[in-house]
Amino acid sequence: MLTVAQAESTILNHALPVVIESIPLREAPGRILAEDLYADRDFPPFDRVTMDGIAIHSASFVNGQRQFLIEAVQAAGTPQLVLQRQENCIEVMTGAPLPQGTDTVIRYEDLNIESGVAQITISDIVQRQNIHTRAIDRHKGDLIISAGRKIGSAEMATAATLGKATLAVAKLPRTAIISTGDELVEIHETPLPHQIRRSNVYAIQAALGEWKIEAEAFHFYDDEQAIRQGVTEILSRFELVILSGAVSEGKFDFVPKALAAAGVTPVFHKVSQRPGKPFWFGTFADKAVLFALPGNPVSAFVGTYRYILPWLRQSLGLKNWPQNTAVLSRDFVFKPDLTYFVPVILDNSTDGLLRATPLEGHGSGDLANLNDADGFLELPKERTYFATGESFPLFRYRG
Numbered sequence: 001m002l003t004v005a006q007a008e009s010t011i012l013n014h015a016l017p018v019v020i021e022s023i024p025l026r027e028a029p030g031r032i033l034a035e036d037l038y039a040d041r042d043f044p045p046f047d048r049v050t051m052d053g054i055a056i057h058s059a060s061f062v063n064g065q066r067q068f069l070i071e072a073v074q075a076a077g078t079p080q081l082v083l084q085r086q087e088n089c090i091e092v093m094t095g096a097p098l099p100q101g102t103d104t105v106i107r108y109e110d111l112n113i114e115s116g117v118a119q120i121t122i123s124d125i126v127q128r129q130n131i132h133t134r135a136i137d138r139h140k141g142d143l144i145i146s147a148g149r150k151i152g153s154a155e156m157a158t159a160a161t162l163g164k165a166t167l168a169v170a171k172l173p174r175t176a177i178i179s180t181g182d183e184l185v186e187i188h189e190t191p192l193p194h195q196i197r198r199s200n201v202y203a204i205q206a207a208l209g210e211w212k213i214e215a216e217a218f219h220f221y222d223d224e225q226a227i228r229q230g231v232t233e234i235l236s237r238f239e240l241v242i243l244s245g246a247v248s249e250g251k252f253d254f255v256p257k258a259l260a261a262a263g264v265t266p267v268f269h270k271v272s273q274r275p276g277k278p279f280w281f282g283t284f285a286d287k288a289v290l291f292a293l294p295g296n297p298v299s300a301f302v303g304t305y306r307y308i309l310p311w312l313r314q315s316l317g318l319k320n321w322p323q324n325t326a327v328l329s330r331d332f333v334f335k336p337d338l339t340y341f342v343p344v345i346l347d348n349s350t351d352g353l354l355r356a357t358p359l360e361g362h363g364s365g366d367l368a369n370l371n372d373a374d375g376f377l378e379l380p381k382e383r384t385y386f387a388t389g390e391s392f393p394l395f396r397y398r399g
């Protein structure tokens with residue numbers, strides 16, 4: 001049986017190559033940038049006034065002059081003016097270009113203006129105060145953002161400033177999420193006493209939705225032929241196929257057999273972990289990967305965060321994503337020879353450490369417990385005792 005680390009590296013070896021597409025900027029948040037973004041001009045592109053007031057030639061002030069005749073007004077959005085006489089000033093507004101011949105801006109709060117003359121009421125000024133100097137942030141041609149970044153608000157501001165009406169991003173894999181099981185009914189239905197509503201598809205769709213994937217949902221009953229036929233049809237249209245249920249030892253756990261019959265190559269079955277030990281993974285002729293997660297809701301949930309999201313990040317070319325960790329807030333014991341993904345409540349304490357308090361719930365069927373926890377701590381297989389203050393990998397789904 002594979003260890004968690006072996007399963008992860010096997011899955012990452014089957015990441016899909018990054019395919020690039022161009023999309024309108026407003027659709028970009030949450031997508032992975034697939035081009036480097038360079039400064040098209042200096043940042044800022046001109047000496048930019050940062051306070052409303054007057055612009056002066058500071059040598060005049062240093063020579064003792066305190067009263068300045070206002071020559072003109074330089075508004076934001078108007079071409080740069082030229083100061084005609086060094087002993088005069090120009091009124092300037094925030095965002096305007098600094099007039100030629102001036103080098104210092106005095107705020108209105110530090111002036112008295114009467115009859116077109118500005119009297120400076122402060123005794124000290126610093127040359128070039130209240131000016132955002134041209135190119136001080138970045139020079140034209142500088143690399144501002146490298147490809148492989150998830151696009152968020154900062155990247156949007158930069159792309160807009162650069163005039164990128166479209167952006168090159170990684171194409172998202174066409175994704176199918178399939179639930180299986182005769183006991184499952186649709187969410188708008190009232191289950192009979194022996195039935196439950198299907199929830200895994202919704203949980204996995206939501207997790208992938210954070211990466212902008214809009215997955216199509218399917219359901220198959222526990223019928224080997226139906227699963228084989230359904231999967232065959234799905235494989236002609238999707239690159240990422242996620243199933244849940246019917247991968248264990250039961251008489252009606254047909255998924256591994258049906259997938260093989262549909263031409264899927266099994267890569268592994270079972271990982272030494274709890275929850276989610278019967279996890280099955282396969283590939284379809286370099287065209288698609290198939291994650292067949294165990295049906296228990298917490299098992300499917302852990303499988304999504306621990307394996308599918310890392311696979312997705314790699315397939316989208318995301319670079320430099322951090323491995324999160326948290327420290328145990330109390331001693332913990334887990335005896336089976338399995339990696340244990342224990343649900344934890346997280347809290348940021350004043351010492352700056354992220355603390356994780358185990359909240360075990362009632363096993364892999366306890367989906368209500370997921371609402372009280374924030375993530376899973378990965379406790380290694382070869383250990384039994386885990387001490388307060390020890391740090392472990394964290395897979396966070398909240399916050």
Ligand SMILES: Nc1nc2c(c(=O)[nH]1)N[C@H]1C(S)=C(S)[C@@H](COP(=O)(O)OP(=O)(O)OC[C@H]3O[C@@H](n4cnc5c(N)ncnc54)[C@H](O)[C@@H]3O)O[C@H]1N2
Pocket residue numbers: 179180181183184196197198199200201244245246247248249250253275276277278293294295296297299364365
């Ligand atoms: N003899 C053995 N039995 C089981 C083993 C084992 O090793 N030997 N492993 C157990 C473990 S661990 C798990 S996990 C489950 C995995 O089961 P399957 O993947 O075969 O899934 P099902 O049998 O179809 O369902 C299990 C459970 O999950 C519920 N389920 C399934 N799909 C959904 C859904 N979309 N939404 C909500 N709930 C769902 C289903 O009703 C079952 O209760 O096998 C153990 N058995």
Ligand code: MOO
Pocket residue numbers: 273274275276277278294296298299364365
């Ligand atoms: O591994 Mo299963 O997911 O515990 O119930």
Ligand SMILES: [Mg+2]
Pocket residue numbers: 245246247248249250253
């Ligand atoms: Mg089963």
